[in-house]
Amino acid sequence: MIGISAAFEWHWSAAAEVLPTLLTQFVKVTLLVTVLGTVIASILGLVIAMAIRVLPRPLSEAVKWIANVIRMTPIIIQLLFASYAFLSLDLITIGVIVYGIHYATYMSEVYRAGIDSVPKGQWEATTALSMSTLRTWTAIIIPQALRATIPALGNYAISMFKDTPYLLVIGVVDMVNAARIYGGDTYRYTEAFTLVGIIFLLASYPTSLLIGRLEKRLAYKT
C-alpha cells in the first residue's frame, strides 16, 4: 500500500465547514455573473449579428473582425485588460460586462445562422408588402430566426457558467477561488475542490439535459 497522506482522507467535518461558504459564493458570484452575463450576451449578440447584416461593407467587416478577435482570444486576458482599463468599476461589474461581451461574439454567430435560415421568400414578402426595415426585423425575421437559436444560446449559457472560475485572475472570490482560499488556509483541498466539482456537475448536467429536450421539441418537423 502506498502511504496516503492524512490530508487526502475525506473529512466530513471539513466538507460541512466549507460547504456554506461555497454555496454563498456560488449564488453571490457564479450564478449572478452567469445570469447577468447571459442577458447581456443574448441582447448584444443579436445587435452584433444585425449590425453585420445591416451596416454598409467596410463597417460590417470591422464589426466582424472585432468580434473574431474577442472570440478567439482568452477571456482571462480580456478580464485583466478590463480590470485595469476601468479602475472605477467594481470587479463583479467588470466580470459581468466582459463575460457578456465575450459570449455575445459566440451568440452573434448563432443568431447569424438563425437569420440566414429564414427563407428568402420571407424577405421578399416584406418588400412586396412594403414593410419598414424595423417592422421587417421585429415582426418577421427575428421571431422566425429566434426559434432555432434558443437551445444553442442555452448551451453557451452553460459554457459561460463553467468559465466563471476564470474570474479569479482579477481577484474575484467565486466558488472555485473560495475553495482555493479555504484549501490554502486549512490544507484541506480534497473536500473543497471535490465539492466544487460536484456542485458544477449538479448544476450543469440537468440543465444541459433540459436544453437537449427543448432542442428536440423546437426542431421543425420535416
Add this chain to the structure above:
Amino acid sequence: MDEKFAAIGEAMPRLLDGLVVTIELTIFGAIAAFILAVILGLAAASPAKGFRIPARVVIEFFRGTSLVVQVFWLFFVLPLLGIDLHPMLVGVMALGLNYGAYSAEVVRGSIQAVPTGQWEATTALSLGPIQRMRRIIFPQAWALMIPSLSSLLVHLMKGTAIVGFITLADLTYQLEQVKRTAGTLFTYGVVGILSYFVFALVLMYFMNALEHQAKHKLGQGKSLWRILSPAPPASTPAGGAS
C-alpha cells in the same frame, strides 16, 4: 509610445519563452484530447451497452465539471495522494480530459452521421469491424468532425491561459511580468490580444488545411498540394505580336 515598444522589445526573450509554454500546452493538450476523444467517441457510438454507458459517464463527468476545477484538483489534491506530477503534465492532462470529453461528442456525432448506406455496404462486402471503421467509416467521419474540432482547439488554446495559477510561466504569466514597464493596457490590450489572436488564426488555418486534405482523400475537392501550388502559367496564344 516608443518607450512601450522598447520595453516590449527588451522583454521579448521572456515573452517568447512564455509563448513556447503556451504552444506546448496547446499542442500536447490537443494530442491528449484527440486520443481520448477517439477512444471515448468510438465507445459512445458503439451499440454495446458495456462500452457505451462507461463512455457516457466519463464524457458527462469531464464536461460537467469545469476545466479550472479539474486543473486545481489535479494540482492540489493529487499530491496529497502521494502523486506529484509536473505542472506541465497537470496542464496537459486537465486540457486533455476536459476537451477530450467535449471532442468525444463530436467524434460520436460524426461517426453516427456517416450515411447508413456506407455501413450497409461494409456488411455487404463482409468487412470486419476494425477494417470497416478504419477504411470506410472513420475517414468519412473525420472530414465531418474537423470544423467542430477546429473551434474546440481554439477553446483549448484559450483555456491554457489559466496555467499561471499552477506555477507555469506561460504567455499570460510573462505578460504580467512585463506590464509594469510596458504599461498594463498596452501589454494586455495590444501585445497579449494580438499574440493569442495570431496563434488562434494559425491553428484555424492548420485545421482548414486538414479539412481540405481529408475531403480530397474522399474524392471531394483538390489536394492541398494543388491548392498551395502556384497557378499554372496561362498558355500564350502562338504567334502573338510582341
